[in-house]
Structures are given as C-alpha cells and as structure tokens.
Amino acid sequence: MIWENSTYLWLLLLLPLIYAGYYWYKKYQVKKRSGYFDDRLISQLRKNYWNLGDKVRLISLTIASALFIIALAGPKIGTEVREVQRKGVNMIVALDLSRSMNAEDVRPSRLDKAKFEINRLINRLQGDRVGLIVFTDEAFMQVPLTTDYSAFRMLLDISNTDQMPSSGTNFYSAMELARETFQNIDNQNNAANVLLFVADGENHGPSYQSALRDLGNDGVTIFSVGIGTREGAPIPIYNQNGQLTGYHRDAEGRTVTTRLGSDSMEDIARQGGGEYYEIRSGSDNIEPFFSKLDELERGEFSTQEFADYKNQYQFLLFFGMLFFMVTLFFPDNISEKSIINRWLSGFNQQSEDD
Structure with missing residues (x-):
C-alpha cells in the first residue's frame, strides 16, 4: 500500500480532541444545569435520557x-505484481555496535552519526542491492541484500548497542559473514560487490588479515569509515529514561576512554582496494564515497514490485458516511413507545424469566 497524500494522516492525532471536547462539554452542561435546577427536577427531566445512545x-x-x-490521504493498493529490472551493485554495510560507539566525541554520538551517514547513502541509491551486518564479538545479518530501502532504514534505525549479546569488537566475524553472504548470491551479471566497513577501529578479536585476503580473492571491494577522534572520549551509561548515570570503568575503577583506531581502518581499506574516510566531527561526511560508488560496475537485478496502484478511498468514504449517519440520527433519549425501549424491556423481562 502507498499513500497519495500521506501528510493528511497527521490529522489522526487530532481525534483525541473529540473525546476531550465531549467530556468537557458534558461537565459544562452538568455544572450549568445545577445552577438553575435542583437534582430532583433534573432527574425528572432526564428520565428518558439514554447515556448509551450518546456514547x-x-x-x-x-x-x-x-x-x-x-480517505483524504488517498490509500492505493497494488493490483498486480510485475518483475522489474534494475541496475546496481551489491553492497553490504558492516556497522560496529560495540559500546564504544556510544561515545560522544562525535555529536550526537558515534553510532548516531554513523546511522545518519548510512541513511544519506541509502537516499542516494537507485537500484543497488544493500544489506546490513551488525557486529560486536559476533556478527549478525540485520538486513539481507535487498532493494527495499524502507525496510533497510527501519531496521537500521532500531539497531543499537543494547541489542548485542556481547560488547567487544571482532572485525574477523563481520568480514567472514560478509564473505559468506556474497558467495551465496547469484551474481551472474558481474555486478560489483562492495563492503562498507563502519567502525571506530578498536578490534578486540583475532587477526582479520586472512578474512581480508579471502574477500580480496573473491573480488570484493572494501571501503572503511572510521568514526571518532584520536583524543577519545569516555563511554556514557544512560538509564531507561535517557538520563546519564555514569561512564564505563575498567576492572581497577578507572574511566575507560575510547579512541579512534585509524590505523586498522586505513589498513582495511588499503588491502580491500577501496578508500578510507574519517568522521571526527558532526560536520564530516562520506560524500566522496558516493562518487566512488558510481564508478563501480553495475549489473541487472530482477525484483518483484506491486504495480497498477488503484485508489481505494471510495470504500472508506462509504463506511465513513454510514457512521456519520449513525452520529446524526441515533437517538439519545427513549420513550415508552420507542422500538428501542420495547426491545430493552423485552430483553430484561426474558432475563428475569430465565
């Protein structure tokens, strides 16, 4: 489903005002009546009033x-699935989710800045397949290779350091998972395979040199992005309410300072045949990577997409009018001769007989 004017959906936030206005008006009526009539007279005047009808x-x-x-937003539903040919590269983004990525030497934090730059990259893609690996000591495929950029953005946004089972950093595991993923895809169209490695450069795992060589032998081009400063920063700890409660400390009680490991990130890009980019402030970006990506060989991919979208607002208007007619004509009082009162009386009598 797609929307023709999705901005109108924000109007749904106004609906609670209907309830608020209703209850305010009812309280105002009660207060106003109590100033003119006593309770016995009000009860007599309202003996046929039906609270349920008002609700x-x-x-x-x-x-x-x-x-x-x-209906105003214009929902459209695809009525046919078509195979669409796209041209692009196969790209995997490997994102470091170790605790050190929460450091704030790059504002608002290393991780938030990394996700912002990756989102900028996704906004530039046209037909490329992209996947997301998140890693600490272990690596996980967060998003398989896809052209569904909306799904990629959603799963990137929810990626955080708390979701990972461990807090260290193992470059080898991320590279091995990327290699396995590239090997398992059908790449008969000679599309370039690209690994974008985004981390702060602190590797606590085994040597990744063999994994780098294997990726190179498979024809994978590796670009790396180092995020952080050489001066470093402590790793903050926040509670569930987003309040700063302290900083990570080592076994001896000293505050841990995490620094950008630019040497390892440069080495990854150099051996991978790509380029190294560094983000040391909120204003830095990976703009040069976009032009490099355009130079790589593109292949054709077949993807299935919904086509022939048709507007479905007519059904919503029809049912909306039905409910609106109920609003206009549903009674809020019942007399002794009314059909509703007879039905209620019969129902109550049947309950007593049972």
Whole structure:
C-alpha cells in the first residue's frame, strides 16, 4: 500500500480532541444545569435520557472522522505484481555496535552519526542491492541484500548497542559473514560487490588479515569509515529514561576512554582496494564515497514490485458516511413507545424469566 497524500494522516492525532471536547462539554452542561435546577427536577427531566445512545454517537463520529482522514490521504493498493529490472551493485554495510560507539566525541554520538551517514547513502541509491551486518564479538545479518530501502532504514534505525549479546569488537566475524553472504548470491551479471566497513577501529578479536585476503580473492571491494577522534572520549551509561548515570570503568575503577583506531581502518581499506574516510566531527561526511560508488560496475537485478496502484478511498468514504449517519440520527433519549425501549424491556423481562 502507498499513500497519495500521506501528510493528511497527521490529522489522526487530532481525534483525541473529540473525546476531550465531549467530556468537557458534558461537565459544562452538568455544572450549568445545577445552577438553575435542583437534582430532583433534573432527574425528572432526564428520565428518558439514554447515556448509551450518546456514547454510540460519539464513537460513531470518531470512527467516521478517522475514515474520512484516511480517505483524504488517498490509500492505493497494488493490483498486480510485475518483475522489474534494475541496475546496481551489491553492497553490504558492516556497522560496529560495540559500546564504544556510544561515545560522544562525535555529536550526537558515534553510532548516531554513523546511522545518519548510512541513511544519506541509502537516499542516494537507485537500484543497488544493500544489506546490513551488525557486529560486536559476533556478527549478525540485520538486513539481507535487498532493494527495499524502507525496510533497510527501519531496521537500521532500531539497531543499537543494547541489542548485542556481547560488547567487544571482532572485525574477523563481520568480514567472514560478509564473505559468506556474497558467495551465496547469484551474481551472474558481474555486478560489483562492495563492503562498507563502519567502525571506530578498536578490534578486540583475532587477526582479520586472512578474512581480508579471502574477500580480496573473491573480488570484493572494501571501503572503511572510521568514526571518532584520536583524543577519545569516555563511554556514557544512560538509564531507561535517557538520563546519564555514569561512564564505563575498567576492572581497577578507572574511566575507560575510547579512541579512534585509524590505523586498522586505513589498513582495511588499503588491502580491500577501496578508500578510507574519517568522521571526527558532526560536520564530516562520506560524500566522496558516493562518487566512488558510481564508478563501480553495475549489473541487472530482477525484483518483484506491486504495480497498477488503484485508489481505494471510495470504500472508506462509504463506511465513513454510514457512521456519520449513525452520529446524526441515533437517538439519545427513549420513550415508552420507542422500538428501542420495547426491545430493552423485552430483553430484561426474558432475563428475569430465565
């Protein structure tokens, strides 16, 4: 499903105001009546008043308003699946999720800046397949190679250091997983395979040199992005409310300072046949990588997409009008001769007989 005017969906946030306005108006009525009549007279005047009818009209009005707003946004549903040919490269982004990526020597943090730059990269892609590996001591495929950039963004946004089972950093595991992924894809179209390695350069795992050589032998081009400063920064600890509670300390109680390991990141790019980019402040970016990506060989991919989208607002308008008619004509009082009152009386009598 896609939306023709998705901005109108923000109007749904106004619906709680209907309920707030309703309850305020009811309280105002009660207060106003109590100033003119005593309770016994009010009870006599309202003996046929039906509270349930008033609530039904309120709920119907809310549902009708929601349906009208959704119809205004113009929902469209694809009626046919077509195979679409796209040209691009196969690219895997390997993102370091160790605790040191929470350091704030690059604002707002190393990880937030990394995710921002990756999102900028995704916005520039057209037809390329992209996947996401997240790693600490272990590496996991967060997003398999795909052209669904919306799904990639969503899964990138929820990636954080708390989701990982361990806190160290193992470059070897990320490289091996990337190599396995490239080997398992059908790449008969000679599309370039690219690994973008995003980390702060602190490697606590085994040597990754053999993994680098294997990737090179498989024709994978590796670019690296080092995030952090050489001066370094402590690693903050935040509670569930987002409040700073302290900094990580070592076994001797000293505050841990994490620094950019630029040597290892440069080495990865040099041996991988790519380039190294460094982000040491919030204003730095990986813009040069975009032009390098354009120079790589592209292959054709077949992807399935929904086509022939048709607007479905008519159904929403129809049901919205039905609920709106209920709002206009549903009674809020019942007399002794009314059909509703007879039905309720019969129901109550049947319950007593049972």
